[in-house]
Amino acid sequence: MVKALFFGQSPIVAILWGLLLLTSLTALFLGFWELSFVSFSTFALAVAPAFLASRLHISLPVPFLVATTLFIFASVFMGEAFDFYERVWWWDVALHAASSVGFGLIGFLFVFMLFEGDRYAAPPFAMAFIAFCVGMTVGALWEVFEYLMDTWFGLNMQKSGLDDTMQDIMINGAGAALGSFAGYLYLRGRGDGVFSRLIDQFIDRNKQLYRKSKARLRKDTR
Numbered sequence: 001m002v003k004a005l006f007f008g009q010s011p012i013v014a015i016l017w018g019l020l021l022l023t024s025l026t027a028l029f030l031g032f033w034e035l036s037f038v039s040f041s042t043f044a045l046a047v048a049p050a051f052l053a054s055r056l057h058i059s060l061p062v063p064f065l066v067a068t069t070l071f072i073f074a075s076v077f078m079g080e081a082f083d084f085y086e087r088v089w090w091w092d093v094a095l096h097a098a099s100s101v102g103f104g105l106i107g108f109l110f111v112f113m114l115f116e117g118d119r120y121a122a123p124p125f126a127m128a129f130i131a132f133c134v135g136m137t138v139g140a141l142w143e144v145f146e147y148l149m150d151t152w153f154g155l156n157m158q159k160s161g162l163d164d165t166m167q168d169i170m171i172n173g174a175g176a177a178l179g180s181f182a183g184y185l186y187l188r189g190r191g192d193g194v195f196s197r198l199i200d201q202f203i204d205r206n207k208q209l210y211r212k213s214k215a216r217l218r219k220d221t222r
Contacts, residue, residue, distance in 0.1 A: 010062045016069050017046060020077065035081055037153070042077040059205040063198060071099050080155055092164070093171065100139055100172040104179015105195060107134030109202055112183070117203065117213025119187045128184035135176030143168055 024039035046069045053060045075095050078084045084091045108131035115121040143165050146157035158164050182195035203210045 010066065013050075013062075013065050013069050016073055017043060020046065020073070038077060038081045038155075042072055045076060046072040058209070061198070061201045061205055064202070067098075067102060071095065071102075075099075075157075080157065085157075092168070096139075096168050096171040097175055099142075100135065100175020101179045102175075103135035103138040103172065104131060104176040105135075105182065105198065106138065106179075107131035107176065108180055108183030108186075109199065110134055112203075112213075113209045115212070117210025119213065121212075124184050124187035127187060128180045131180040131183050132176050135179055136173060139169065139172030139176060142172075 020039050020043035024036050024043060027033075027036035027039060049068050050060060050065060074084075074091075079091060079095075108128065111127050111130045111134065112119075115127070147165075149155045150158050179195070182193070183199065186196050186199050203213055207213075
């Protein structure tokens, strides 16, 4: 399973995973317990999407895996091990802004999957709104994760506490709205940008989850 996870990924993802695992083991050997813990936690979180996807028989596009790995690497490893949250004032804002758009897209793909890819099963606005709610939920769960990491393991992911959490939630809301709006444009046939290409790429790699998408499209073009 480990071999399949590593060697079945793009070189960028495999190298990052390998570096995290090597850093964790080296720090453990040298007695740097905190660095080892942060490195291994980052590695586990980065591998989790690919592992869960393989168990659920979902194929994740390379851009998605690269983006999630870089986000986990930048937030947990760079942010905590090298204190980038304190050294670079915009680090936390940039990470939440980028990830929240992804949460919105993930929310749309999840909602679209529930309708098996039938873009006419519900009004586009309704699907986009549900996608926004899913994106907000994922962002809120990340805030809970930050709180638990700070409380249980003595990290400082929340920084200024309530102010940081509320700022992150507002940024998550804006990003989730953008991601779900991209889904709305996709349903209306007006999306031809990078987000629509990412949506198409995921759907093409997981046709079994969106059986009605291409079938309905072929029917409409006859």
